[in-house]
Amino acid sequence: MAQAPIKELFPLLFSSDVEAIVDWATAALGLVESWRAPGEDGSLEHAELHWGTGKVSINVSGRGEHPSGPSSLSLRIDDRAEVDRLHEKAVAAGARITQPLMESPVAYSFTAVDPDGNEWWVNAETGMLESLRADSTPEASSQ
Numbered sequence: 246m247a248q249a250p251i252k253e254l255f256p257l258l259f260s261s262d263v264e265a266i267v268d269w270a271t272a273a274l275g276l277v278e279s280w281r282a283p284g285e286d287g288s289l290e291h292a293e294l295h296w297g298t299g300k301v302s303i304n305v306s307g308r309g310e311h312p313s314g315p316s317s318l319s320l321r322i323d324d325r326a327e328v329d330r331l332h333e334k335a336v337a338a339g340a341r342i343t344q345p346l347m348e349s350p351v352a353y354s355f356t357a358v359d360p361d362g363n364e365w366w367v368n369a370e371t372g373m374l375e376s377l378r379a380d381s382t383p384e385a386s387s388q
Contacts, residue, residue: 255299258316259306260361264289266303269359273338274320274331274367276301296320315362323369325353331367 260266267289270276276294284290290305301318322328332346335357343364344356354368 255301256316256318257302257304258318258361258363259304261306262360263292263303263305265360266363267292267294269338269340270294270301270303270365273335273340273357273359274365275334276320297322315358315364317364317366320365320367321370322367325369328353328355328367328369335367 258266267278267281271278271294276296278292279295279300280291280293281289282291284305288305292303294301294303320331322331329346332342332355335355336342340357340359342355343358344354344366346353346355350371350373352368352370352374354366356364356366358364
């Protein structure tokens with residue numbers, strides 16, 4: 246019996262200093278490094294970081310290909326106390342906070358920026374988006 250092909254989606258970030266982005270994301274936001282690959286010169290060329298069931302791939306940019314930053318990523322964790330804890334962790338790690346902790350109709354959140362200018366939005370959704378998603382599914386619109 247043939248196994249179904251793997252289907253997953255995860256963002257790719259490119260950086261001239263993969264090690265710096267990995268160090269920042271693990272120290273400031275608690276992502277977990279799960280794999281790394283050195284380049285021919287021994288420097289870190291590729292790493293994968295996990296966040297729950299999601300992951301992000303950090304890759305070296307070089308030879309004029311794939312310029313680094315900025316991109317935006319969303320780290321969803323629907324626990325306000327955990328958002329507060331991660332905010333404290335990010336601040337303690339010296340992360341540049343571009344959006345302080347705030348409540349909006351969409352989420353309780355903050356945004357931190359890594360050394361390449363990528364924005365990491367940490368959020369606990371309020372339920373508003375789930376409601377909008379449910380109302381706009383193909384099944385809902387055909388009723």
